[in-house]
Amino acid sequence: MQHQTTIAAIxxxxxxxxxxxxxxxxxxxxxIAEQLTQNALPKARMAGFRQFLDFENEVLDEGLVIFFPNPxxxxxxxxxxxxxxxxxxxxxxxxxxxxxxxxxxxxxxxxSMRAFxxxxxxxxxxEAIADLIDATSQAAARxxxxxxxxxxxxxxxxxxxxxxxxxxxxxxxxDFPEEEIDFLADGxxxxxxxxxxxxxxxxxxxxxxxxxxxxxxQVVIAGKPNAGKSSLLNAxxxxxxxxxxDIAGTTRDVLHEKISLNGLPITLTDTAxxxxxxxxxxxxxxxxxxxxxxxxxxLLLVYDLSQGEDPLQLxxxxxxxxxxxxxxxxIGNKCDLTGATVQxxxxxxxxxxxxSAKQETGVQSLIEAITAHAGFQPEEDTFIxxxxxxDAMKRTQHYLAEAHEQLVVFHAGExxxxxxxxxxxxxxxxxxxFSADDLLGKIFGSFCIGK
Numbered sequence: 338m339q340h341q342t343t344i345a346a347i348x349x350x351x352x353x354x355x356x357x358x359x360x361x362x363x364x365x366x367x368x369i370a371e372q373l374t375q376n377a378l379p380k381a382r383m384a385g386f387r388q389f390l391d392f393e394n395e396v397l398d399e400g401l402v403i404f405f406p407n408p409x410x411x412x413x414x415x416x417x418x419x420x421x422x423x424x425x426x427x428x429x430x431x432x433x434x435x436x437x438x439x440x441x442x443x444x445x446x447x448x449s450m451r452a453f454x455x456x457x458x459x460x461x462x463x464e465a466i467a468d469l470i471d472a473t474s475q476a477a478a479r480x481x482x483x484x485x486x487x488x489x490x491x492x493x494x495x496x497x498x499x500x501x502x503x504x505x506x507x508x509x510x511x512d513f514p515e516e517e518i519d520f521l522a523d524g525x526x527x528x529x530x531x532x533x534x535x536x537x538x539x540x541x542x543x544x545x546x547x548x549x550x551x552x553x554x555q556v557v558i559a560g561k562p563n564a565g566k567s568s569l570l571n572a573x574x575x576x577x578x579x580x581x582x583d584i585a586g587t588t589r590d591v592l593h594e595k596i597s598l599n600g601l602p603i604t605l606t607d608t609a610x611x612x613x614x615x616x617x618x619x620x621x622x623x624x625x626x627x628x629x630x631x632x633x634x635x636l637l638l639v640y641d642l643s644q645g646e647d648p649l650q651l652x653x654x655x656x657x658x659x660x661x662x663x664x665x666x667x668i669g670n671k672c673d674l675t676g677a678t679v680q681x682x683x684x685x686x687x688x689x690x691x692x693s694a695k696q697e698t699g700v701q702s703l704i705e706a707i708t709a710h711a712g713f714q715p716e717e718d719t720f721i722x723x724x725x726x727x728d729a730m731k732r733t734q735h736y737l738a739e740a741h742e743q744l745v746v747f748h749a750g751e752x753x754x755x756x757x758x759x760x761x762x763x764x765x766x767x768x769x770x771f772s773a774d775d776l777l778g779k780i781f782g783s784f785c786i787g788k
Contacts, residue, residue: 340414343369344447345440347428348787354423356400359431360787361417361440362410362448369438370402370417378404378417389421389431397434398427412448413455446784450777453769460769460780461490461726467784468551468721476600477550481721484547489720492543493767496536500764503529504757511750521750530744534737537764541730547722549713553602556707557633559626559655562610564639565670568694570594570607573704591625598704601713606633611655630656635710636665642691643674649685662686666710668703670694681706725776729766736760 343363349356361369370378375394379385381404388399400421410416421431436442449466452458458466465484472478483489506529510521558566571577574594592607606629609622630636636656640648648667652660667684669677669691679699680691690706692699740756743749766776 340364340451342441343439344443344451345369345432345435346443346448346787347432348418349423349428351425352423353425357421357423357428357431358787359419359421359428359435360443360448361419361435362412362414362443362451363440364415365439366415366417367404367406369435369440370404370419372438373419373434374402378402380404381406381409384420389419389434391430391434392437397430398422408455408457411457412451413457414451443786444782445786446781446788449784449788450781453777453781459487459490460777461493461767462487463769464723464780465489465721466788468723470785470788473553473595473602474550474597474600476597476719477602477721480547480550480719483718484720484722488718489544489547489722489726490768492540492720493764496533496540497761497764497770499529499533499536500757500761503533504754504761507750507754507757511754521744521748521753526753527741527744530737530741534734534741537730537733537737541727541734543716543719544722544726544730545712546714546716546719548724548727549601549711550719551721551723553604554707554711555604555606555632555634556637557606557608557629557635558637558639559608559611559630560639561641561651562612564610564641565694566610566639567592567607569637569639569668569670569692569700570605572694572697572700573598573603573605590622591629599708599713601708601711603707633664635707637668638665639668639670639694641671642669642677643671648689649687652687662688663710666690666706668692673698726767729763732763733760736763 340363343361343365345359345361348358348360367378373389374387375390376387379402384401384403387402389397391397398421400419403418405416407414419431421427449458449463453460453463462485465481469478469481469485472481503526506526510526558569560566570592574596590609594605596603596605608626608629609619611623611626614620638648638652640646640651648669652665652667656665665687667687667689669689671693672679672691673693673696677691679702681702682689688706688710690699690703692703694700736756736759740753740760743752743756
């Protein structure tokens with residue numbers, strides 16, 4: 338797809354810096370840069386020093402110009418990069434001059450959108466660009482790079498090829514019913530179908546790890562005042578982020594800390610102690626705590642071992658609607674005061690761990706329990722993934738299961754073929770083979786301006 342407009346944007350972050358980059362892409366990129374510099378541009382992919390001039394031929398700035406002719410550029414169109422100084426005033430003036438010369442201000446993600454439309458990237462690779470920029474851990478960044486290099490796309494395309502091959506066999510069985518051999522009953526199609534189902538399940542498992550790397554885990558620490566919630570946050574974060582005192586109700590607001598536990602991105606939230614109170618400020622803190630509890634992926638109920646409390650009774654009192662083993666973990670704190678040893682076990686179906694947040698005893702065991710609880714086991718070839726990818730694979734599995742039933746139970750070739758077609762469409766959404774315009778707009782609209 339060749340666009341008629343030429344877009345321009347500042348490609349470097351806002352603020353002061355040594356270098357600021359303006360990027361142009363489109364049919365007029367070369368001509369605009371030539372007018373801006375009043376000079377021929379350097380040879381393709383060679384940097385050349387130029388002055389950047391305003392409409393009165395006064396020097397706005399000076400720096401390097403690089404020209405990338407189509408189709409060998411990021412977008413697949415003619416692209417020019419202007420590398421000037423990084424001050425916001427001069428960058429905005431230079432961008433304004435490009436717009437005066439005929440460029441259009443780029444929308445968020447429009448450069449990547451053009452790269453996708455021109456076949457330079459598939460949709461997974463385009464998303465990986467944004468994920469690489471937004472990565473909150475080295476593991477997430479490495480996985481995003483693997484997706485950008487095509488690891489995820491390759492796995493999806495491999496399964497798609499198997500699925501297309503299977504569809505050919507089914508269509509042949511339908512188109513040639515007069516043949517002596519019943520292709521639907523000879524076992525080959527069933528074998529191929531089950532192989533596709535296993536392949537989708539394997540990619541799905543890797544994608545779940547990638548989703549955890551991208552989106553992380555929302556972990557909320559809750560419990561009564563003075564149970565040691567803030568001390569536990571500090572121990573997990575490795576810094577004294579929360580104020581810790583012996584006074585009950587010290588924490589009156591929600592405190593968020595982004596950390597990485599064994600490579601898993603975590604948003605750790607400390608909350609106000611849960612209790613009846615007449616203090617207006619503390620009441621508001623408790624209201625906010627309950628809101629965080631509602632949204633948590635994992636709740637850590639911290640209770641004081643030295644008080645002889647029943648953690649399950651506390652859980653029933655505070656989390657009446659959240660008593661799910663997959664969302665709740667019981668943390669017995671202050672084992673240093675009771676002489677108890679660090680233990681990880683089961684308490685009426687819930688994961689139970691004893692720690693001393695103050696002494697940081699048992700904290701490493703808790704970290705390992707959290708990552709295991711999330712099912713986080715990243716491998717060397719883990720790729721970044723999004724919720725929409727998992728949704729597409731879930732629908733693919735659903736249609737494949739339908740096809741399996743139609744084949745084995747009803748022996749209905751036409752219905753098998755239709756289910757396989759829907760499975761292919763669902764799987765093709767991941768790389769963009771089948772994509773609605775509103776989905777593309779939503780995806781690229783979340784990108785940075787200039788990317």
